[in-house]
Amino acid sequence: MPYPGRGHINPMMNLCRSLSSKHPNILITFVVTEEWLALIGPDHKAAADSDKIRFATVPNVIPSELVRAKDFPGFVKAVTTKLQAPFEMVLDELELELPVNTIIADTYLLWMSEVGNRRGIPVASLWTMSASVFSVFLHFDLLRQHLENPGVGEETVDYIPGLPPTPISDLQPFISEASRQILPVALECISLVSRVQCLLFTSPYEFEPNLFDALKRHFAFSVYPIGPSIPYLKLQADDTIINVQYLQWLDAQPKASVLYVSMGSFLSASKQQTEEIVAGVKNSGVPFLLVSRGDGTIGGGGERRGEGMAVPWCDQLRVLCHDSVGGFWTHCGLNSTLEAVFAGVPMLCWPLAWDQIPNCKSIVDDWKVGRRARKRWVGGGEELVTRDEVADMVRRFMDSENGEVKGMRERASELRGVFRAAVADGGSSDVGLDCFVKDISNQFRAS
Numbered sequence: 256m257p258y259p260g261r262g263h264i265n266p267m268m269n270l271c272r273s274l275s276s277k278h279p280n281i282l283i284t285f286v287v288t289e290e291w292l293a294l295i296g297p298d299h300k301a302a303a304d305s306d307k308i309r310f311a312t313v314p315n316v317i318p319s320e321l322v323r324a325k326d327f328p329g330f331v332k333a334v335t336t337k338l339q340a341p342f343e344m345v346l347d348e349l350e351l352e353l354p355v356n357t358i359i360a361d362t363y364l365l366w367m368s369e370v371g372n373r374r375g376i377p378v379a380s381l382w383t384m385s386a387s388v389f390s391v392f393l394h395f396d397l398l399r400q401h402l403e404n405p406g407v408g409e410e411t412v413d414y415i416p417g418l419p420p421t422p423i424s425d426l427q428p429f430i431s432e433a434s435r436q437i438l439p440v441a442l443e444c445i446s447l448v449s450r451v452q453c454l455l456f457t458s459p460y461e462f463e464p465n466l467f468d469a470l471k472r473h474f475a476f477s478v479y480p481i482g483p484s485i486p487y488l489k490l491q492a493d494d495t496i497i498n499v500q501y502l503q504w505l506d507a508q509p510k511a512s513v514l515y516v517s518m519g520s521f522l523s524a525s526k527q528q529t530e531e532i533v534a535g536v537k538n539s540g541v542p543f544l545l546v547s548r549g550d551g552t553i554g555g556g557g558e559r560r561g562e563g564m565a566v567p568w569c570d571q572l573r574v575l576c577h578d579s580v581g582g583f584w585t586h587c588g589l590n591s592t593l594e595a596v597f598a599g600v601p602m603l604c605w606p607l608a609w610d611q612i613p614n615c616k617s618i619v620d621d622w623k624v625g626r627r628a629r630k631r632w633v634g635g636g637e638e639l640v641t642r643d644e645v646a647d648m649v650r651r652f653m654d655s656e657n658g659e660v661k662g663m664r665e666r667a668s669e670l671r672g673v674f675r676a677a678v679a680d681g682g683s684s685d686v687g688l689d690c691f692v693k694d695i696s697n698q699f700r701a702s
C-alpha cells in the first residue's frame with residue numbers, strides 16, 4: 256500500500272512492476288483509495304492486466320487529492336487515523352483467498368507495523384525520499400542537541416552518520432516553525448521503522464553509498480536500495496513511435512536544446528512567482544516544454560507558446576530521455592530527481608518544500624549535476640525572482656558552449672551510466688531485488 260500521493264504511488268507501482276517482471280510467480284495486490292484508482296493513469300492500470308498485479312480499494316475516507324495541498328496537516332492526520340480500519344478489511348478479504356505473505360507499505364503509513372506484527376505478517380517499509388532525509392530524521396536528536404548547544408561549526412551538520420557536510424540552512428524545512436505540525440509525524444514514522452522486518456529505498460545504492468552503509472550498520476534487518484523506482488521498464492518495453500503532439504514537437508528540436516519545466520504533482524510556487532518563472536522561460540529564447548497542472552496560471556492545453564509548448568501532463572521519463580531535452584527546471588521531488596539522473600539531464604533547481612531543499616543541495620553541491628535557480632530556501636517571504644533574472648539564468652544554463660555547462664552535462668552523463676548499471680543484470684539494485692524476494696520467500700512468513 257502506497258501513501259496516497261502521486262510521488263509515492265508512482266515509485267511503489269514501479270517497484271511492483273520490477274518485482275513482477277523478475278519474479279512472475281508473485282501475486283501483488285496494490286491497495287489505493289477509490290479516488291486514486293480513478294486517478295491512476297492507464298499505464299499503471301495496464302500493469303494490472305498481467306494478472307500478477309491487481310488493485311483493491313479502500314473507501315475515500317481521507318480528503319480528496321484535489322484539495323489536499325490546502326490543508327496538508329489535516330490530510331496527514333486523516334492518513335494516520337482513518338486508513339487503517341478499511342485497509343484491515345481488505346486484508347481480511349484477501350486472506351480468505353490466499354495467505355498474505357508480506358506487506359510492502361510506505362513508511363509514512365505509520366500504523367502498518369502494528370497491523371503486520373499483530374497478524375504475524377512481515378512488513379517491508381518503502382521510503383520514497385532520499386537516504387539523507389531518512390537519516391536526518393533517524394538521528395534528529397543529534398540535530399536537536401547541536402541546535403540547543405550551539406558551538407564551533409554550528410552552521411554545518413557533519414555529525415549524522417553517512418551524511419556529507421550539510422549547511423544547516425539546507426535542513427531548515429525540518430526545523431522551521433512551519434514544520435511544527437508535520438515533523439512529529441515524520442519522526443514517529445521513522446521511529447516505528449525499527450518494528451518492521453525490512454527497509455526498501457527507491458534509489459540505488461550508488462546514489463548515497465555512505466548513507467546506505469551507515470543505515471545497514473544501524474538496523475538489525477536488511478536495508479535494500481533497489482531503485483531508481485522509475486518507469487524505465489515501460490520505456491524499454493514500448494518501442495512503438497508514440498503519436499503524441501509534444502513528442503512530435505520534441506522530435507523537431509535540435510539535440511539537447513529544450514528546457515523541460517515541471518514542478519511536480521502537488522505543490523506550486525506562489526501565483527506571482529509562477530508568472531515570473533513562465534514569462535522568464537518564454538523570454539529566454541530557449542525552446543521549452545512546460546507542464547502546467549491546469550491551475551489557470553499558465554494554460555496547458557497542449558498549445559504552442561512562442562518557442563515552446565505547454566501541456567497539462569506528459570510522460571515525464573520519456574520526455575527527459577528524449578535527445579532534444581538538455582535541461583530540467585525542477586522542484587527536486589525525489590522521483591523527478593531520479594528520472595533526470597537516469598536520463599542524464601542536468602537540473603535547474605527550484606525546491607518548494609520539505610525534502611526538496613536537501614535534494615537540491617545534493618544535486619548542486621554533492622553530485623554537481625545542477626544549479627540553484629532559487630536563492631537559498633528561507634521558508635516563504637523571500638524576494639521575488641524576476642522574469643529577467645529567470646530568462647538570464649535559463650539562457651546561461653542551456654548554453655552548450657559554456658565550460659561549466661559542459662562539465663555539468665558530462666557529470667550527468669556519468670551518473671546516468673551508474674544508474675543504468677545498477678538496474679542491469681547483476682547490478683546493485685538487481686541483486687538487491689533478488690535478495691528481497693529471497694527474504695519474502697524464505698525468512699518471512701511460511702505460507
Ligand SMILES: O=c1ccn([C@@H]2O[C@H](COP(=O)(O)OP(=O)(O)O[C@H]3O[C@H](CO)[C@@H](O)[C@H](O)[C@H]3O)[C@@H](O)[C@H]2O)c(=O)[nH]1
Binds near residue numbers: 262590591592
Ligand atoms: O507531467 C508530469 C509531471 C510529473 N510526472 C510524474 O509525477 C511524479 C512526481 O514525483 P516527484 O518528482 O517526486 O514530485 P511530487 O509529486 O511533488 O512528490 C512528492 O513525493 C516525493 C517522494 O516522496 C517527494 O520527494 C516530494 O517532495 C513530494 O512532493 C514523477 O513520477 C513524475 O514522473 C509525470 O509523469 N508527468
